[in-house]
Amino acid sequence: MRTSLISVLATALIANFGWAESKLETKQFPAPDGSQVLEIGQAIRVVNSRGSPSLTLASNLEGVQRVDAKWSPDSRRVVVVISYTRGSGVEAAYMDGSGWHKALQPDTDLPTDELSRQAAVSGRLVSQSCRLGDWLDSRRIRITGELIFSGQKKVHYGYTLVFTGQPGHLDRGGFEEGVIKGIDYHVR
Amino acid sequence: MRSVLSWSFVLLLIVSISGCDDSISSPSGGASGTPTQNDLTQGQQIGNAVSGDQSFYNASGGSGFGFPQDTSQFGGASFTSDSFARIDTDGDPSEQGYDTTWNAQTSGQIDGQPVNSADHAYVVMSQGQMAASGAQIGDWALVTNNETGQSMWARVEDVGPPGGTGEISEACATGVGIQFQRNSNTVGNPSVTVQVYSGTKSISGGSN
Numbered sequence: 001m002r003t004s005l006i007s008v009l010a011t012a013l014i015a016n017f018g019w020a021e022s023k024l025e026t027k028q029f030p031a032p033d034g035s036q037v038l039e040i041g042q043a044i045r046v047v048n049s050r051g052s053p054s055l056t057l058a059s060n061l062e063g064v065q066r067v068d069a070k071w072s073p074d075s076r077r078v079v080v081v082i083s084y085t086r087g088s089g090v091e092a093a094y095m096d097g098s099g100w101h102k103a104l105q106p107d108t109d110l111p112t113d114e115l116s117r118q119a120a121v122s123g124r125l126v127s128q129s130c131r132l133g134d135w136l137d138s139r140r141i142r143i144t145g146e147l148i149f150s151g152q153k154k155v156h157y158g159y160t161l162v163f164t165g166q167p168g169h170l171d172r173g174g175f176e177e178g179v180i181k182g183i184d185y186h187v188r
Numbered sequence: 189m190r191s192v193l194s195w196s197f198v199l200l201l202i203v204s205i206s207g208c209d210d211s212i213s214s215p216s217g218g219a220s221g222t223p224t225q226n227d228l229t230q231g232q233q234i235g236n237a238v239s240g241d242q243s244f245y246n247a248s249g250g251s252g253f254g255f256p257q258d259t260s261q262f263g264g265a266s267f268t269s270d271s272f273a274r275i276d277t278d279g280d281p282s283e284q285g286y287d288t289t290w291n292a293q294t295s296g297q298i299d300g301q302p303v304n305s306a307d308h309a310y311v312v313m314s315q316g317q318m319a320a321s322g323a324q325i326g327d328w329a330l331v332t333n334n335e336t337g338q339s340m341w342a343r344v345e346d347v348g349p350p351g352g353t354g355e356i357s358e359a360c361a362t363g364v365g366i367q368f369q370r371n372s373n374t375v376g377n378p379s380v381t382v383q384v385y386s387g388t389k390s391i392s393g394g395s396n
Binding site for chain 2: 058060062063064082083084085086087088089091104105106107108109110112124125126127128147150151152171172173174175177
């Protein structure tokens with residue numbers, strides 16, 4: 001019983017990771033197979049088991065309020081939500097035959113107008129936040145979020161973030177766009 | 189004793205609500221329609237400060253950051269948007285209770301304090317826009333009023349929701365000739381072009 005409880009707690013710790021601004025020290029979050037570690041401190045980096053950086057996802061976390069991250073069950077992908085006071089963004093690192101790559105979910109993915117129409121609210125979008133849900137498999141993860149429009153009207157939404165397997169185009173920030181994509185957006 | 193406790197609770201509730209970002213209080217004269225003279229006061233004060241008349245406002249230089257001393261290192265803009273202007277009053281304590289979208293904090297800070305929208309010309313980007321363009325908080329941006337051609341240097345100092353464009357501080361709006369009401373609504377529908385130059389945060393600003 002005791003062993004089971006410890007196992008459950010350890011699994012929960014490995015599967016979910018959150019970093020808040022008040023925690024200034026660097027946190028390390030290992031992949032399930034232990035081959036890589038997501039390091040969140042002054043920057044967000046994937047480092048290998050020898051401590052050498054494989055990839056830098058974000059080099060500056062000034063103003064960041066919270067970072068959430070989850071490794072995929074097969075340890076080949078990690079999704080990160082970077083949250084500021086009024087907005088958040090989703091980034092990911094993934095490994096293929098040529099090594100580690102970083103991908104970005106572009107702003108244009110979020111169907112703000114469609115969600116506000118579904119929720120029958122109007123006004124100007126003033127803030128947005130999102131959180132990681134569970135992995136459906138090693139290529140799909142659920143995400144939930146909240147939009148706040150002027151007048152404090154709130155819309156709760158959800159979607160599935162998918163690693164498309166399609167080649168993306170490289171943006172100026174060094175992220176591949178088109179590799180991760182949100183589908184099945186809906187009001188919750 | 190019970191009465192004292194009740195009043196304490198009510199007082200605490202009032203203080204909490206007035207200090208909350210979700211406040212929907214709307215002082216008279218700031219809701220909509222044609223702005224009154226009082227509504228425009230703040231913008232005019234900043235305008236005076238920017239133009240050098242400091243009789244109404246502080247002596248900190250008005251636009252706050254000034255302009256970049258060496259633009260030869262800038263290269264091309266890494267992010268450009270062209271859209272209606274929207275005013276971000278975050279960081280300006282005097283806007284609490286007037287602007288329903290007001291936040292005490294800004295993502296950027298100066299000496300550990302929020303960047304006051306009334307004092308500093310800044311622009312807002314989303315996390316996705318910053319990541320995609322390589323921009324960081326503190327990078328320089330050139331803001332241009334599309335109707336008048338007036339432009340002003342600002343810095344990226346706040347992060348907003350995905351897809352947001354044209355969001356600028358009070359000081360920046362006034363600096364490019366855009367008037368607004370205390371509830372942060374612009375007068376008319378002015379549009380601005382914002383050009384952000386990534387990797388320029390370390391370039392210091394000179395005075396206007």
